[in-house]
């Protein structure tokens with residue numbers, strides 16, 4: 001049986017092997033970090049804590065995933081896009097020109113899991129009385145400017161599915177705001193059970209958890225039959241919710257399920273950091289010097305665990321569509337929010353076309369990494385015709 005290469009971490013026997021602690025700081029170890037339902041839910045909750053509402057503006061990078069913007073719009077506020085420089089940092093010269101009278105907050109992300117120096121941004125926020133939301137969705141681990149990630153923002157958010165073999169989850173760390181996070185609604189019992197099954201099923205589906213595969217597939221077959229015979233109809237998901245352009249605000253106020261929280265607390269963090277760093281370095285070596293391709297950041301900073309490997313591709317299309325058809329574990333932020341302007345000295349819009357984000361998570365095997373390199377070299381070879 002051929003299994004697809006997993007796009008995100010998957011549960012396997014190794015998930016808990018190795019030290020739970022990592023030398024690299026982890027957002028989950030932040031003393032005021034709380035589990036939430038997702039990264040986008042954390043952004044929504046952070047905005048609510050700040051009191052963002054209609055008439056307010058929130059600064060967001062031109063390079064983004066729509067899930068970063070949807071919570072702002074859901075609260076009736078307006079996203080204002082700021083330019084990103086070649087290192088992924090906010091364009092401070094541009095920010096200095098902005099009328100901040102209606103700006104309540106700025107969202108700054110550690111893109112790809114490579115920590116951004118934030119001392120200057122922090123100073124700009126203090127001088128302009130703008131709240132800093134540190135987006136650590138790509139950086140559950142790391143330090144920047146000598147401090148742990150997640151300690152620069154007034155609030156910091158994380159996304160668990162990108163680093164842990166869980167079907168949902170986020171976290172919200174609170175540095176300055178008085179008061180605690182509001183109480184989140186408990187997930188249903190069915191939701192708790194489903195989360196546990198989803199964890200195991202994802203592992204089996206990708207050829208992991210050897211020895212359990214037959215049993216889990218049989219159980220799933222039975223459950224599917226039961227579901228069909230009990231004719232439970234579920235409302236079709238709103239496609240715009242699925243694409244991340246809107247946010248399910250009810251779901252966003254639900255607490256994390258117990259199985260996901262347990263895995264987040266017990267998985268080996270040391271293994272996550274070391275395997276991701278090794279995989280990143282493998283891609284640097286394998287893809288440096290390949291015509292038309294360029295590792296965006298060939299040198300990996302010490303204190304971090306990359307989320308993905310950012311690869312600049314000179315002529316990304318139509319190869320990218322072929323990669324997606326092949327179920328290749330890659331993503332690209334090519335669906336920008338409709339009102340993104342063109343700003344001089346901004347690299348964000350170019351990145352949204354040219355940067356491919358390659359999976360480099362801890363559960364990829366060496367043979368899968370090599371297979372990814374071979375496919376990339378084939379799809380982007382001069383003269384290759386995409387089918």
Ligand SMILES: Cc1ncc(COP(=O)(O)O)c(C=O)c1O
Nearest residue numbers: 038039040065067068109137159
């Ligand atoms: C930088 C960034 N922030 C926030 C999010 C939202 O995280 P989640 O998918 O857990 O809702 C994402 C999702 O891709 C992201 O890339």
